[in-house]
Amino acid sequence: MPADLLDAARNRTGLDDFGDGSFRDGLDVLVRSATQEARLNAAGEGFLYPRLVGHLSQRLQVEEWYRRHPEIAEVDLGEPLIGVGLPRTGSTALSFLLAQDTGARSLLQYEATQPCPPPSTVRGHDPRIGETEHSGQVGTRSHVPSSVTGPIECQDLMALDFKSHIFQAFAQIPSYSDWLVDADLSPTYAYERRVLKLLQWGCPSKPWRLKCPTHLLFLDHLDTAFPDARFVMTHRDPTDVIPSVTAVYADIVGSFTDHVDLAYLTRLNVEHWSLAMKRALAFRDAGADHRFYDIGFRAMQADPVGEVTALYAWLGKQVTPGFAAGMQEWWAQNAENREPADVNDPARSGLDLDAVKPRFAEYVARMERWTDGD
Numbered sequence: 001m002p003a004d005l006l007d008a009a010r011n012r013t014g015l016d017d018f019g020d021g022s023f024r025d026g027l028d029v030l031v032r033s034a035t036q037e038a039r040l041n042a043a044g045e046g047f048l049y050p051r052l053v054g055h056l057s058q059r060l061q062v063e064e065w066y067r068r069h070p071e072i073a074e075v076d077l078g079e080p081l082i083g084v085g086l087p088r089t090g091s092t093a094l095s096f097l098l099a100q101d102t103g104a105r106s107l108l109q110y111e112a113t114q115p116c117p118p119p120s121t122v123r124g125h126d127p128r129i130g131e132t133e134h135s136g137q138v139g140t141r142s143h144v145p146s147s148v149t150g151p152i153e154c155q156d157l158m159a160l161d162f163k164s165h166i167f168q169a170f171a172q173i174p175s176y177s178d179w180l181v182d183a184d185l186s187p188t189y190a191y192e193r194r195v196l197k198l199l200q201w202g203c204p205s206k207p208w209r210l211k212c213p214t215h216l217l218f219l220d221h222l223d224t225a226f227p228d229a230r231f232v233m234t235h236r237d238p239t240d241v242i243p244s245v246t247a248v249y250a251d252i253v254g255s256f257t258d259h260v261d262l263a264y265l266t267r268l269n270v271e272h273w274s275l276a277m278k279r280a281l282a283f284r285d286a287g288a289d290h291r292f293y294d295i296g297f298r299a300m301q302a303d304p305v306g307e308v309t310a311l312y313a314w315l316g317k318q319v320t321p322g323f324a325a326g327m328q329e330w331w332a333q334n335a336e337n338r339e340p341a342d343v344n345d346p347a348r349s350g351l352d353l354d355a356v357k358p359r360f361a362e363y364v365a366r367m368e369r370w371t372d373g374d
Contacts, residue, residue, distance in 0.1 A: 001031050005049065009056035018056065019063040022187035026162030026180075027052070033176035040171060044256030048170055055159050061116035062160070065198055072118075075197040076205065080226055081315065083211030084219075084280070085234035086273055088244040090300045091211055094234060095151040096334070097308050098209045100326030101319075105206040106151035107196075113156055115195050120202025145334050154212040157195050161188040165214040168268065169252050172261060177268055181275060185218040189225035216276035219283040229291070232311055233280075235367045236297035238273070238360040239353045245269050246351070266351050274359040281366060296371030304331050 005027070010016055034040065034048060066072055081098075083091050099106040110128045111119065119126070129148055158164035163185050168177045196208065215222050223229070249265045284292060293314045300307050305327050309319045319327075357364075 001035060002027050005031070005052050005056060008053045009060055012053065012057050013060045013064075015060040015064050017063045017067070018059050019066075020187060020191070023059065023161045023191075026183070027056075029179050030162055030167055030173065030176050033173035034167075034171055037175060038171035038173050039257050039259045041256060041258050044171065047256060051170075052162075055156075055162070058115055059160050062195060062198060065116060065118060066194075069201070072197050072201045073194075075201050077193065077196055077200065077226075078205065078207050079228040079230065080208035080210055081232060082215065082222070082226065082229050083209075083232050083234065084215045085213060086216070086236065086238065086241045086245075086277070087213045087248070088241045089213075089234040089236040090295075090297050091213065091234045092145055092153075093304070093331075093334070094232070094295065094300065094308070095209065095211045096145050096147075096330055097304055097327045099151045100330060101209075101323045103206060103320075103323075104209050105200070105203075106209045107154065107157070107199075108149055109146070109152040110148045111199055112152045112154075115157075115198055118198050118201050151209065151211070153214075154192060154210055155214065157192040158185075158188050158212070158214065160195065161185075161191045163188045165272075169249055171256060172253060172259075172264060174264070174268070177272070181217060181272060185221040186224050189218075189222050193225045213276075216280045217272065219280060219288075223283075223288070230315065231292045233292050233294050233370075234297065234300070235294060235371050238277075238364065239356065242266070242269055242273065242356060243351055245273075270351075270356055270359065274356075277360060277363040281363060294367075294370035296367075299371065 002024070006018075031052070038044065038048075040048060081104075083095055083098075085091050095106065098104065110126065114128045155164050155166040159166055163180060163183050165180075167173065168180075200208075246262070246266045246269050249269065250260055250262055253265065254260045293311050295307050295311065305319070305324055308327060309324070312319050
């Protein structure tokens with residue numbers, strides 16, 4: 001099956017060089033897990049496997065651009081600001097606020113989905129914008145603010161190395177999920193850096209604003225690729241986070257299988273995110289704490305522009321009047337889109353909050369100190 005996907009990508013693009021072969025491990029585990037465990041329905045098979053071919057096709061095109069323009073490798077990415085934190089902590093809203101800074105550069109949804117051709121080579125309207133708009137929403141509702149021309153998580157770039165949480169949001173693939181948490185993501189982040197250089201090539205140099213909750217699991221690997229990065233970490237009580245993120249997984253997975261296992265999805269999220277926090281605390285304690293700026297969920301809800309202004313002061317930058325006005329306008333326009341209106345019932349997925357709390361106890365104690373209890 002992986003060989004068929006590789007051949008399909010070659011046939012689609014007419015290219016043959018996939019670059020570094022590190023992606024094969026993730027692809028092989030993912031395809032085996034999807035085939036044997038996911039119980040995909042027709043919609044699931046019609047979505048997942050073409051998506052994998054799409055990622056492979058993008059790899060082929062990235063490598064072709066580098067072959068034709070080796071100078072891309074010399075692009076300086078500067079010092080990125082990378083957003084981390086548990087899912088459902090307001091990190092997506094923060095990324096949209098940061099995207100209002102015209103002096104910075106966000107990873108845009110249509111670029112992450114299709115990095116090629118590089119933006120600097122496109123004249124006039126970019127057809128990828130329309131293609132992304134018409135690709136359809138995954139799941140039955142919108143879970144976070146979203147725009148094809150707005151910022152997006154690093155998941156699609158990580159998926160080019162087939163080591164990404166995005167796949168377990170599409171399908172119940174326990175073997176892949178178990179393998180992923182102990183995988184070496186150094187090649188994944190090296191390839192993300194490679195793609196970011198391609199996206200920046202030929203464009204004005206601006207500092208990057210990136211974000212992805214998955215990074216919490218692999219900060220040591222991320223640091224190898226982005227040693228100059230600084231981090232903004234968003235915080236929220238895990239007992240609010242886990243039911244919410246489990247509901248998101250169930251909604252999306254439920255589009256692609258007729259056998260949603262809520263208990264499994266709950267265990268998966270508890271295990272992955274408690275481990276992520278354990279690793280994140282260790283990374284900060286090992287000498288990286290000064291590279292982190294912390295924002296509490298309630299503080300962001302109360303004064304978003306003030307929180308970003310304080311973040312920029314920490315970065316040694318100022319929020320311009322235009323930047324502040326853009327943030328205020330976005331916040332007002334998206335008041336109903338920042339969080340789903342429904343309340344997620346922990347009991348629905350069999351989640352025992354009293355059993356979960358000890359797994360996050362150390363993080364909660366640290367969070368309260370970092371955010372002054374916000």
